[in-house]
Amino acid sequence: MIIQAVRRRQGLTQAELARRAGTSQPVISAYEHGRRDPTYQMLRKLVEAGGERLQMDAVLPGSDNPRPADAREHARRLLEVLTLADAIPVRRRTSVLTAPRLIST
DSSP, X not given: OHHHHHHHHTTOOHHHHHHHHTSOXXXXXHHHTTSSOOOHHHHHHHHHHTTOOOOOXXXXXXXXXXXXXXXXHHHHXXXXXXXXXXXXXXXXXXXXXXXXXXXXX
């Protein structure tokens, strides 16, 4: 888990991390062993107490595209998507109702 990885990278014991974060060693143990789940705020506090910074990214499942290196690469990708969207044929909707309309009285 994240907490244990941060703690070990920084060479801290559970008790040291707990003291820095203002909590107890049994709470750290419970988080690391999955007996309790920290809130986002507590997780951030524990990671920062370990000397690191928590960063979360949302990624689509199966997405293996790396982030664009700069604004020019981002613009190139956006242009590709817009060009692809422009190439999709437009289906015009008919204005005629194809199903009977039900009116309750």
